Amino acid sequence: MFASPLCTESLVGIVNKENSMGSDPHAAREADKYDNPIPSREFILEQLEEAQKPLRQFQVAQLLDVSEDDEERFEALSRRLKAMVRDGQLIRNRRGAFGLLKKMDLIKGRVLGHPDGYGFLVPDSDGKDLFLSEKEMHKVLHGDRVIASVVGEDRRGRQEGVIIEISEHCTQQVLGRLNFEDGLAWVRPNNNRITQDVFIPQDGLMGAKEEQIVLVEIIHQPSARSGPIGKIIEVVGDYMAPGMEIDSAIHAFGIPNSWSDELQTELDQIGDEVTEADMEGRKDLRSMQLVTIDGADTKDFDDAVFAKRRKNGWRLVVAIADVSHYVKPGTELDKEAYNRGNSVYFPQRVVPMLPSKLSDGLCSLNPKVDRLCMVADLYISEDGKLEKSQFYQAVMNSKARLTYNQVFDILTNKDSQYRKEFKQQVPHLEELYSLYKVLQKAREERGALEFDTTETRIVFDAERKIEEIVPVVRNDAHKIIEECMLMANVATARYLKWHKMPMLYRVHEKPMEERLKNLRTFLADFSLTLEGGDEPTAHDYAAVAEKIEGQPYEHLVQTVLLRSMNQAVYQPENKGHFGLNYEHYAHFTSPIRRYPDLLIHRAIRHAWTKDGAETFTYNDSQMVEFGQHCSDTERRADEATRDAVTFLKCEYLSHHIGGEYEAVVSAATNFGLFVELQPLFVEGLVHITELGEDYFHYDNARHCLKGERTGKVYRLGDRIKVQVAQVNLDDRKVDLRFIESLSDSSEEFAGEESVAEQQAEKPKKKRNYRKKKRSRSKTDK
Structure with missing residues (x-):
């Protein structure tokens, strides 16, 4: 019995389809998704790898046994190849052939623009950023995704690239x-x-x-x-309308700032109060003296604390708002929280991660009302070490809403009016203070970094014009909460690691070799050294901080020390936290304003079920994506707030043209000095022509400007007096006039004593660098 020609052709098509899909390990997945499946992306990449050369579309089709006569599958393959080019998995050369990026020495990544016109390609994979000239940047906008080729090095030794293809225009x-x-x-x-x-x-x-x-x-x-x-x-x-700088930053940096109708509908279905059904199965902590301690202008209260002395140590209870009870995976609330990644805090304005009904209301641990919470119940030894911990869901009722200044006054002033107002809480606050001192001592022994950095706060008048810029003073009440949150975060990371749950660690890797080299070159100008070789520890950094304590260039050197370190990120691979000197660290304490904390809460809740990590909503590969996204939204928030604050400070200075300020030299260039105005912490430029009647030359090795005739030297850390000459609000730039030098080091260079020699002659006051004041970004608490 013979098959007809038509039947024979059909059989051949079926056989060819089976051949093209049979060795594809993802064939089943493709068959589930499509009625007429084609080879998967993974299989196409594998076959091109084996081919060892770029192939045109018909050649790829032949390789995969996709017949041109099968128009539907051939067209589907064409669309898939184009999509793989769009997503940067393949590159199409001038001959129309498809090839692998790695075989063509091409780099895929995101464009990072610079205000001076040039830019960088930040690779998706590990590797150094690729310099893009102003000519190349004319083709793209900041944020675009491109594929580039390395063409050599620029005059500064940086790898330089040319853009081969724009895979995605991200700025619409x-x-x-x-x-x-x-x-x-x-x-x-x-x-x-x-x-x-x-x-x-x-x-x-x-x-x-x-x-x-x-x-x-x-x-x-x-x-x-x-x-x-x-x-x-x-x-x-x-x-220049009031508040426009914040609106501009929100738009410019793409910060989501509206709630969808679908989300509002979902939100309306959530009640305004905690119900008996919500409390079911929870531990009742409503009689415990839990209190919140925050800033005076805080509206969303994430955390409450309680401490009690016990026989061989301490019990510390850290209660955190149970956002995960209300924000379930896959809901509109969850999608929007993920999209935002975190709350963004501008001066006098917040763009929240969650709607006000949750962030300021139902989830916020407001005083004298019942609230659902997740609890880290910690047992701490006499020497401040975490002995054991347990996590559970509970219902609580905050006994007081306290501010940092109130608590500090209670603890340091026996006649404080607040001791009467909060008399029931005073004994528990004193217990907290005693615990803090134990934790602080343990911190010193651990060798965590402590920098005496200064933040500023903008004070507005009734018309929202800047009245003044004042430094933010941190006291021991800030540090009490900080240490409690750190302990809870460490316990969380250890708990989830033991349960082998997919999770996001807060990772702060050790400084990179190139940054260490630049840092040591910088420190040499101050006769300072960083010990530790290629892998310095937090102790080595702290030793430098000790040597500069009390010096006029202390803030500058601290800033450079901080910049030499990597930025902390979220990722599922645990690489420890360099700055805090922790082996395991995660973010648990702020689910109202950080999406990673919400993911951590979900992981803890799943760990209670004892079902194992396999049944958890998320896997490790999803955590990689979550970590990258949340790290990106955190950087986006930092850039947006910095832009708005810098504009506000420049706008303030624009009303003080002619005003005189003390300043510290933060950078020397061949065209002048960048200085930081005190105490505003705004950077401005003193042009080289302002420095006097002399020819000044830039000394790259010593990072300074030196006068040819007078021998006068201006270098990093020098203090000078300047006058505000001009302010460009569009570019956020401040031009300054030089008035006089306030540092001896700007005098004659010849015979100049080193900083170390000068300090050796001064009476020395013994200091313990571990007992310094410190300030750390709230994102690491």
């Missing part, structure tokens, strides 16, 4: 100020990482007026020959 909207000239309109983006102006055709103005802040949609992306073109889709407001 920009916020900026509208300008007109000779009938032409353009918008200068507020984000200073985007240095290209956006041209606006006359039919895209939407009635906007000059100098207004507008939101622009990009309708034509930039290319090698032309800049971006856009149309105005929203007039945000007038330039």
